[in-house]
Amino acid sequence: MPMLALTFDDGPDPEWTPRLLDVLCAAGARATFFPIASRAAAAPELIDQILFDGHEIGLHCDEHARHSERSIGWGRRDTARALDLLRSVGVRPRLWRTPWGDTAAWSDQVARENQLRITGWTVDTRDWRGDRAEHMFRATRDALCDGAIVLAHDGIGPGARRADARQTIEYTARVAGHAATAGLSLRTAT
Numbered sequence: 001m002p003m004l005a006l007t008f009d010d011g012p013d014p015e016w017t018p019r020l021l022d023v024l025c026a027a028g029a030r031a032t033f034f035p036i037a038s039r040a041a042a043a044p045e046l047i048d049q050i051l052f053d054g055h056e057i058g059l060h061c062d063e064h065a066r067h068s069e070r071s072i073g074w075g076r077r078d079t080a081r082a083l084d085l086l087r088s089v090g091v092r093p094r095l096w097r098t099p100w101g102d103t104a105a106w107s108d109q110v111a112r113e114n115q116l117r118i119t120g121w122t123v124d125t126r127d128w129r130g131d132r133a134e135h136m137f138r139a140t141r142d143a144l145c146d147g148a149i150v151l152a153h154d155g156i157g158p159g160a161r162r163a164d165a166r167q168t169i170e171y172t173a174r175v176a177g178h179a180a181t182a183g184l185s186l187r188t189a190t
Helices: 016-027 037-042 044-052 072-088 107-113 133-143 166-182
Strands: 003-009 032-034 149-153 185-187
Touching (some): 016 044, 037 044, 037 072, 072 107, 133 166
Parallel strands (some): 003 185
């Protein structure tokens, strides 16, 4: 069956992640979450719910920094800290989405050392700007096709110009409706 992958970065958020999980559950959708590791460790009940609902959790980061501005030593330390924090809440990630999708010459090496696969996206909602759900949907609709990977955020990360994730929740509901009409299954990025 044709599929579309929904992915969410920078969470979990105590208010917005549960609302997003409700929308995903109502749609029978599975998604991949790339949380900031310290936020994940501080919200084990949300991580448990994400996993219980059949979603996937990948590695994002401990410190939300651009790889291209850091050394391999920093990359190894940040990855080790993040993986330790995720393991503390029962997560063993296979996928890694680097902050901003930014990589350095060393990113692939650190990924291999930790048996991770770096994962990007093909559809960027730019939801961090605070655009309305309708605008984001119109801007991305033509790209919501078989094999697409959608980038959105269930948390408010560094550089965000929005106060909440309300429009992301509404956008996700619109994408779920579109997927049902288009015969697309909403699955994890793996």
